[in-house]
Amino acid sequence: MGVPRPDAYAVEPWILREPAGPRLDDLAETETTFALSNGCLGMRGVLDEGEPTGQAGTYLAGLHELRTMVYTEERAGEPEATQTLVNTIDGALVRLFVDGHALDVREGGLLGHERALDMRAGTLRRELRWRSPGGEVVDVESERLVSFRHRTAAAVRYAVRPVDRPVDVVVQSALVANEQQPLRPRHLNTKDLLRHPLEPLEHRATGDRLTLLHRTRRTAFVLGAAAEHEVSAPRGVQVHSESEEDAARFTVAVRLEPGEELVVVKYLGYAWSEHRGLPAVRDEVAAAVTAARAAGWDGLVADQRAVLDEFWEHADVEVDGDPELQQAVRFALWHLLQATDRAEGRAIAGKALTGSGYEGHAFWDTEMFVLHVMTALRPHVSRDALMWRFATLSKARARAAQLDLRGAAFPWRSIAGEECSGYWPAGTAAFHVNAAVAEAVIRYVDTTEDGEFARTVGLELLVETARLWASLGHTTGDGAFHLFGVTGPDEYSAVSDDNVYTNLMAQRNLRGAAHWAERFPDEAAELGVDPDERGQWLTAADAMAVPYDADLGVHPQAAGFTDQPVWDFDAMTEDSYPLHANFPYFQLYRKQVVKQTDLVLAMFARGDAFTDEQKARNLDYYERVTVRDSSLSACVQAVLAAEVGHLDLAHDYVVESALADLRDADHDSGDGLHLAALAGVWIALVAGFGGLRQVDGRLEFRPALPEGLTRLAFRMGFHGRRLRVTVRHDGATYEVLEGEPLTLWHEGEEVEAAVDAPVHRPLTARPRRQAPTQPKTRRPARRSRPPAA
């Protein structure tokens, strides 16, 4: 949404290249798009020399500080503190001095500057030519990676060459803690704490190794970083290393002739723990940096490529006809990999480890969007992510008890498992986060057939969330089971009765728990599940209220929604959006206006609960009142638009979702990626144009392409097979790339594909329907269509 900024990046299939830059106004945004991470360690794409910067940031999964909440009115059950992702020790910094002038892109003359994220190599490269204020011209090449293979390691290779005359060159590699930064107004609430989050414990500089060890004040994490350096120069260099509380520096000085090159490779190792003390963490830091150096630069680069080769083999999506979308979907997949790969039991945040937005909190959309995708592409990361939920189960149980409920109530937003939302109508009341956890559990097991996980972890997650729903709802005289006073996905409504999405997801959750409790009777009994309780879950699920407005022939998002007055969209201008920045929730909540799909998401996640005609009518109805002030919306609208037959509209929505961060459409990508929206690109393509629905352990496809695309091919895993599906206007091809033959459904027809025995089927045209309309100024940008034949 919003006015897209001019293209910053060249359109290439595998590389995100900023050919001319850096653009100082967009630094924060490019720091996000160029952020490197492996899910464990994240480094924003700050320039090597550290300045200018939009918002510097180096993050370690789970490392957070507490911040006391302030309420003007006391309310029982509100969290006392929030958890805030901490900007840890910055290890990426490499400064260059040319004849005494510090390299700074704002000074002297920048004769060329390019950054390129290579999504197959897994590195961020930078090349620049700079003329110092003194007139010396140098070429600089740097390359940076955060290792997928070594979860706490990163490295930088930094090379300098004089262009036309000899120069005195100093390269200074540093570690910096508590780094200052230009905080932007939207971070008002966190600025006080984050100004100096780390308490120094130890600092060392010995030979080419630098070490800093710090501690967070309230959470008492001990953390550290170390750097080691390899210097390659045409002649002897002077080196010096030094350290102080919040900084350590390794400095190399040499005079270079034209044609000569100074190369400094910086190996980084990190460690942190909320349990272990200084001696342990000190040793872990040393081990991490030593391992990185032992691998060597070439080894790290080779490892990186090997991981990525394997990833793309399992995950690549090919899009013909829209090169920008092709690039964007790979960019999305790249960041999904980065966000999840080595998270290994830590929360996967809404911004991943690419920025401090939302304080680094994880939300429901990790399960509903990110894990949805990763379960198909790299299921072990979904398992790891669900293990995080499992590890926080005792906190979720305590939260449920605090809310006078049974079972487990997972937090709306959190890093370590405790609820961190200070606004309960859009936090605590959004209980659907629990259904999202259950949904991810069911999907993971459905996809992987990982029975051991189901038995030891999944069952308990399902049981405790089912218990939550059972205690949250009530049965009325007519036998219907209701969930009152809850908040659905749409953040422009809150605290409603019988939110359709929530109720349908709770229904699946209750049924899943009952089904698995039957499948694992011993484990269920250990959890205290008896036949009575199972029966109650099934009764509640069967009796689940699903409001329907018979007059309009549509489902209200929640009871009464369609009785509300409609928002006065005609009085809005482009500047009125996002509405939550300009209108109080008081007004938004009581009117028909939808920030992000809610009922439409229900039609995707629980498509089985709606007829085709209902889907078409509901989509038409909700398109008129949906403003997409959330990046989570367009991708789901794309899926339903495609299902109902509005394929061009679906294409528009896919592209909107795909460019959310590449165009910084919401003007907030500087705070970090919209990770779930990136996952939504895959969902929109695969579930939308691929028509994939995964129902009760089987794959069903109803593919269809918009005019603007000529081919879509995607890969995925299922029941131990690796598949590729290729969709063209004239048909779809199903291939098993690896594994046993697989039965699947194409447009309702059962087909079997096997290795070297692909299946091809033609496509049935979608019914023609009148395209839905959107509120004024909210129509998605039209994707150019090929001229009519």
Add this chain to the structure above:
Amino acid sequence: MGVPRPDAYAVEPWILREPAGPRLDDLAETETTFALSNGCLGMRGVLDEGEPTGQAGTYLAGLHELRTMVYTEERAGEPEATQTLVNTIDGALVRLFVDGHALDVREGGLLGHERALDMRAGTLRRELRWRSPGGEVVDVESERLVSFRHRTAAAVRYAVRPVDRPVDVVVQSALVANEQQPLRPRHLNTKDLLRHPLEPLEHRATGDRLTLLHRTRRTAFVLGAAAEHEVSAPRGVQVHSESEEDAARFTVAVRLEPGEELVVVKYLGYAWSEHRGLPAVRDEVAAAVTAARAAGWDGLVADQRAVLDEFWEHADVEVDGDPELQQAVRFALWHLLQATDRAEGRAIAGKALTGSGYEGHAFWDTEMFVLHVMTALRPHVSRDALMWRFATLSKARARAAQLDLRGAAFPWRSIAGEECSGYWPAGTAAFHVNAAVAEAVIRYVDTTEDGEFARTVGLELLVETARLWASLGHTTGDGAFHLFGVTGPDEYSAVSDDNVYTNLMAQRNLRGAAHWAERFPDEAAELGVDPDERGQWLTAADAMAVPYDADLGVHPQAAGFTDQPVWDFDAMTEDSYPLHANFPYFQLYRKQVVKQTDLVLAMFARGDAFTDEQKARNLDYYERVTVRDSSLSACVQAVLAAEVGHLDLAHDYVVESALADLRDADHDSGDGLHLAALAGVWIALVAGFGGLRQVDGRLEFRPALPEGLTRLAFRMGFHGRRLRVTVRHDGATYEVLEGEPLTLWHEGEEVEAAVDAPVHRPLTARPRRQAPTQPKTRRPARRSRPPAA
């Protein structure tokens, strides 16, 4: 509610006496009950020597500081700052040193200690006999007043006498700014700011005059206090005066023989202004203290009694049969006078000037409860209070615009007129505050026939609030006018549709505005009211939705309320209350549980909108779900219980309301009085047992007494007359004490009373009904009934 503590006070008709004390655990509570105020200057009833104290406090009406709000999630339309009542310069302090020992009730031996608030004299007296750790015994008598006649003046008379042997006595009278105090946990949110709210400007000590001048930091009020002293001693005394930034002291030293007495009279003058600068305020302080001293102690005391004689002549309520209630109703009236008398255009806070609870904010209950009473007893203070609303009209207009509404939106809580609630579902959404303002305007003019006020002030208040309702509501296809997404008086529900109380009060507001706009056409035209707009108000009022649950035969508090599950009262214990301290709003909002009367209040405020049978059924229904976790509830329940015929229950509720602060039933009287509950005592007696309803400019009475009372007599003003109504079991007597003859209605019969021509009428027995039940542990304490005849 809660377990009442043992009686602290002797039961006497005109005096609140603490015969044995002070009880150190209850200091904060007695500081509240013994607080002195005239509505302009308030002094908590702290011991003369300042320590021990529960919470010291000296307040000046309107003097406040700003405190920046902190939100964990950003929301448009939320206030950036709140206003906090400032503890200003303490002038009451008088320390005594006996042979070098500081008088401290915790040290030495307290041989006697009594405090007595004399509600006819208007002073707080204290007598004590103390044996110092050195063994010297002294008698101390102090008397303190805050002058009704001189709005910025107070005085203390302090006398010391040795009992049995000569002693060296030092009396030290002080002014103290930024005084330290033991803050209790519930003040967590404000403690930082209030620790040092005043910036020193000037300090002086010359002769017997002390002066301190300070400034608030953000609001930039300049404020000051001065003290002058008269010393009376049997022989020459040594005096010394000194000052520093935050303190000034006047010290008297003398050796006294047994039988001799040292008397120090301290005159205090205050001044403060948000506009005027230091020179002006310095002079105002000097003027205030000079005027006080010119009046002299005896003059101040005489003035005080004259004001009170006149007040009780207009306001006294006599209750026979329940001496505790007799004392309590006078205590209530005393504090109503203190809260309002010289407020003169400043907000009247929920805690008046008796404590820092609610940050010193004024709420809707000032209009609905306090002004309801004061309009009958002392109407000029109601006019002054409404002038405060009028003075803030531009802020209320700006607030409405910010909320995308027309007209004026008065704040839920405020000191200076800006919205200060940081929790909009129970703040901004509670639009009924605007109807309360309109109601108070209508009642004031209806009572006083003050046409000039109606024309110049009242009309504009009615017009702007009517505009708010017109823009807040919407009309549905069936023609009904709805108010969606608003919060009614009951704080255990929020953001509902068509709250019956709100809708009926808005209806009256709309009709009142239309009526007055017709009556004052020129002034209305100047306000932009045209016949179209008037017509829209009347149409909306006539079409106002009033939900009714035909199945149950009761009115839901708001649409859907009776469909909600009922709170599990049987699972509660006494410790579960107040529920908001133990259960999240999430649970409270979605269940049938009522904190304070809402629908029942509607039946009082808009009794004309309900049939007798509906009132009985509704009361019965809501009694079952009302928990009275607010002090505003019992008095209204008393009124309806009396109307419906549950007279003994009404008596129970009157007493609960009357003892709210005297017994500290909610364990929070230390933060300040429950002023509206005190007003509710009068309402419960007069509207409940007196059966008074004021409808369209006429007084209607349907009196009835519970068994426990033998006589109720109350006074009030109406249309320039002064009336007394006396109710006995055998009949009611209506007397005009002053003014022209008056027509009124007794049980529907028109009667005329005149001076020296009282009217007596017998009472018709109320229909017998089954008494309603309350939730477990929520039945009000039974008032002892006389034995059956």
